[in-house]
Amino acid sequence: MRTLSLLDKILVEIDQSLRVVHATAPTTERPNPAKGVQETAPLSDEERQLISKLMRINHTGEVSAQGLYRGQAMTANRPDIKEQMDRAAMEENDHLNWTDKRLQELGGRKSLLNPFFYWGSFAIGATAGKIGDKWSLGFVKETEDQVIKHLEEHINRLPAHALADMAILQKMKADEMHHGDVAMQSGGAKLPLPVRKLLMPLMSKVMTKSAYYV
Template identity: 60%
Template sequence: MRRLTVIDKLLSEIDQSLRTVHAQAPASDRDISLGNLSEVADLTDSERKKAASLMRINHAGEVSAQGLYRGQALTAKDPVIKAQMEESAAEENDHLNWCEARIKALDSHKSYLNPVWYWGSFGIGALAGKAGDRWSLGFVKETEDQVTRHLNSHLQTLPAADKASHAVLLQMKEDEQHHADVAQNAGAAKLPWPVRKVFMPITAKVMTGLSGKI
């Protein structure tokens, strides 16, 4: 089997980014049914726009997650950790598809800034992987913890009639907590306070603020 060159790996990552941003992500082999995701609830126009904005933010977050995991897998030193990152990325593909289905049902669009979210997160993930597997796992743990809190807030603000979007976010929340637990059990290091309390929250605030509108 031919050893992949740096150019081969770069082209593979470009291909993956295009698939993530512009095509339907390949679903995992998990047996999960969330019902009819094309269902349109009896929402007012303002409620529909609110739900669409929230689901666009969540979709952008999943695009970022793909970039993060791909970057970490690229620079992971332990083959087991690399495989774990790739498995988590595959499960996050389901989230991409569910969010996109809801965005379409709500007659809206994905964030036009998704390529920025993907490659920005890819770079962060690659740097985290370079720092060492324990730090990379720590970044996963903290990211998933913050995403879980973010999903809790969205579950509180989604229009009550939008049951399909609620079902999506509840399953996503369960998956994100599982990924956090897996990272913790694999030996995640606790990130420094400035990374957890300053860098990551500011980055998340910029992404959610822009993707909710653009």
């Protein structure tokens, strides 16, 4: 198999970014958690609007996760870390497609900022990978912790009868916890306190607030 040049890798990543933002990215083909789930009561217009905004945030979060994992995989030193990042990216694509489908069902739209979040996250992931695998893995853990926090917030904000949305977010939460645990088991290092307590929450807040409205 021919070794990819730097230009080849860049073209592959551009293709992947277009798939993530504008088309359907490759997935593990796991079943959608919402499949077959029936609502116990119809959603009101206000509830549909709220859920649509929450799902838009989660969809943008998955776009960002794609960029992050792809960037980390590109610069990872250990082959097993690269494989782990590629697998996690595939599972995040499942989330991407689940939230996209739900947005369509709700009559919502994706965030206009998705391309910026993808490439911003890609740059962060590639930089973390360059610094070292243990820090890259630690960054995965902290990122997943931030994602879990906003998923829990969204779950608590859902109407009790929004069972399809609940099923999707609960499965996403379980996957994010798994990704974080695997990262630490693979040798991830705990990030410095200012990064964990200031930088990561700030980045998460910027993404969630902007995607909610735009």
